[in-house]
Amino acid sequence: MIEHQLFIQTRFRSEILERLLRVVRHRGFKVCKMNMNQMPNGDNISIHLTVASERPVNLLSTQLSKLVDVNSVEILTQTSQQIRA
Template structure:
């Protein structure tokens, strides 16, 4: 499986993180690591995800972009590390 890193900017609401994680799981991606931090005004959060899957990361990118509270999704520099399932 290939690892991919994504950066998500979203509104800080109680259900936002739950929705992001649900999309990751439903689209067949395995969560390897996650880091979340609030921005200075605390109305927005940055979520950094590292996921692994045989599926193209663009599938996850497009689904995360459709979430109501998500403002921006970026695919970070792809990693060459592979994970054996």
């Protein structure tokens, strides 16, 4: 599987994590790591998400950026690793 790291900036809403994880699952990706931090202004959060799949990460990135509260999605890196599903 190929691991992809994404950096997502979004508005802080109680349901945003649920929506993000639902899109990740529906697009056939597995969450490996996730780190979330609140921005200094308190209205936004930044999420570092590491996912794994054989599918192109652009499919996931495009769908995540369509979510209402998501401000930006940036693909940081992708590495090929042996990951057991």
